[in-house]
Amino acid sequence: MDVRRLELLRELADRGSIAAVAAATHRTPSAVSQQLKVLEREAGVPLTERVGRGIQLTGAGAALAATARQIATAIESAEALWSEFTRAPQGTVTLSTFPTAGQMLLPGLLTMLTDEPGLEVAVTDHDLDRPDWATLTPDFDIVLADSQGVPAHWSQGGLRVITLMTEPFDVAMPLGHRLADKAVLKPADLVDEPWVGAPVGYPYDRVLDGLAAYTGRAPRIVQRIMDNLIVERLVAAGIGLAILPRFTTRIHDTGIVTRPIAGIPAERQINALLRADRAERPSVRRILELLELEGRRVQSRYQHPAHRR
Known part of the structure; x- marks a missing residue:
């Protein structure tokens, strides 16, 4: 054949x-x-x-x-x-990212590339309405994807999944909220609160599903918004609480504070998703190494996040 x-x-x-x-x-x-x-x-x-x-x-x-x-x-x-016998990794690697992954990983990655002559990354940013990142892998060498665990169809489709980092989720609330004095929130603390939710199926939305399962009460979602910057403004205005990612949520001078939640799964994995054959290319392998390094740096930087008040 x-x-x-x-x-x-x-x-x-x-x-x-x-x-x-x-x-x-x-x-x-x-x-x-x-x-x-x-x-x-x-x-x-x-x-x-x-x-x-x-x-x-x-x-x-x-x-x-x-x-x-x-x-x-x-x-x-x-x-x-x-190629390993003949030359260092060279060429252009195409990479798809979603906004918060790009904020966390791209500055460090592109800075490190200045020490990698002949190796380039062409970045495209996506924010899918219903995120099935696997649909992007035919068109990009590396797709940055967030998930809670590894969806079965990723593995069944023969894709390689490399977890670059884990990011906790926090509860965001306006300054002066009654829960702001607590260092850690429990599910019972959040019953009856209004929420600014994410689109159905997003990792943030699954945290609210977990909250409902734990308390037996469905959260009262007053709005569903995809853009986290809009969500931050709505939280600051007192429209509702929100589940937001710890490392990229802006809390300084924005009118919001964040607190961790205990008792339910509240984190996501930031993954590199790619076809198995592309994972064998020296240029792609080198970019994956740099992404893994930057992922570790980001997690280390926020291990004890001083930005959270």
């Missing part, structure tokens, strides 16, 4: 449609379809089947796509090994 046709099958598994594969590989949809038909003849079994107006992989097609991922990883690994 031709490796290039196997790669098209793998792209179909990841992207879900002939049109998306064609756009990503700079081919026409008919050219992609023809190559997949040739691969199907070589395999001797149906690899795709019609579903409505689209197509999906058969069981055999999904198995062959998984094999294509393994082949791509092996090729990248061989090229990486050869």
